[in-house]
Amino acid sequence: MQRNAIMLISRIHEAAAKWISDELAAAGLEGVAPSHGDVLALLFRQKEATMHELAAFARRTKPTMTVLVGKLEKMGLVTRTQSPLDARCQIVRLTPEGERLRPAFDAISRRLASRAYAGFSPPAARRLEAALAQMLSNFENPQPERTQP
Amino acid sequence: MQRNAIMLISRIHEAAAKWISDELAAAGLEGVAPSHGDVLALLFRQKEATMHELAAFARRTKPTMTVLVGKLEKMGLVTRTQSPLDARCQIVRLTPEGERLRPAFDAISRRLASRAYAGFSPPAARRLEAALAQMLSNFENPQPERTQP
DNA sequence: TGACATTGATTAGACATCTAACTTATTATC
DNA sequence: GATAATAAGTTAGATGTCTAATCAATGTCA
Secondary structure, rough: OOHHHHHHHHHHHHHHHEEEEEEEHHHHOOOOOOOHHHHHHHHHOOOOEEEHHHHHHHHOOOHHHHHHHHHHHHHEEEEEEEEOOOOOOOOEEEEEHOOOOHHHHHHHHHHHHHHOOOOEHHHHHHHHHHHHHHHHHHHHOOOOOEEEE | OOOHHHHHHHHHHHHHHHHHHHHHHOOOOOOHHHHHHHHHHHHHHHHHEEEHHHHHHOOOOOOHHHHHHHHHHOOOOEHHHHHHOOOOOOEEEHHHHHHHOOOHHHHHHHHHHHHHOOOHHHHHHHHHHHHHHHHHHHHOOOOOOOOOO
């Protein structure tokens, strides 16, 4: 039984997060963290979202999302308005300034993939992803699953 | 070009960290985070260490290590004494209470590996680790490296 | 030897994140 | 329809983490 994968995963996670932060700063978004990027990513995709949806998408708690959206609002990238249908819900939308970031985000996303998969053939990339999916399910579902050949 | 690996890695990292925290709490170490575990892991291995060594081993900054060791000291698991050879260095050692945790730590470490690698054959585990090592080096060294077949 | 740089560690201040508790609005139940 | 349960969001307080600045001890070199 090997035992290095979790350490490698932890280091890749940290290296990737730092790389993303640096790229965001280079795109003029200093102080924007990857979690903020997740918020914007959902809004690029579907125009508006509630705090609850954003929290689920970014896999963060609601209090965390309150802080994150508050910061993006202060930066002028999103607005927060009460839903007319359900007065409990806050609807978050991109401002025109926020919308303007889309190309930069897409570019960072492409460069991230290109950096991460450098040196991987397509089959090797698929094998890696299948193995990672298996490992994730090992943590999320108690029972072990199918064996990899 | 695929693009899921970073997301999977991020989720595995978080799931593993939560699993470790829960296991530490179940072992009677509530409030002990994985980083504290890294500190103890080095002390199980080499009896004493400076703040600088601990920070390098846990890949955390020195101010962070000041906080982490401060907490472990407050919990009675380690002591901090000034080095007689170099008055700048703080020498961190396990207390007998800290030493007593070793078996529980070893057990958690074994169970972590067993959980992570459930369903992996030894060759599949090796392939995964090789691929992760490649991806990590993609982030740590600018140039792409060897291609995986 | 003495000025300067380097190194180990801490302090200060900031931020993302969490849990617990709370507020307000909607839904369900009797 | 009134009361209880649920849901969305925020506030409060704590923690791990970082960078920048600082302090104290050691090393370097003219």
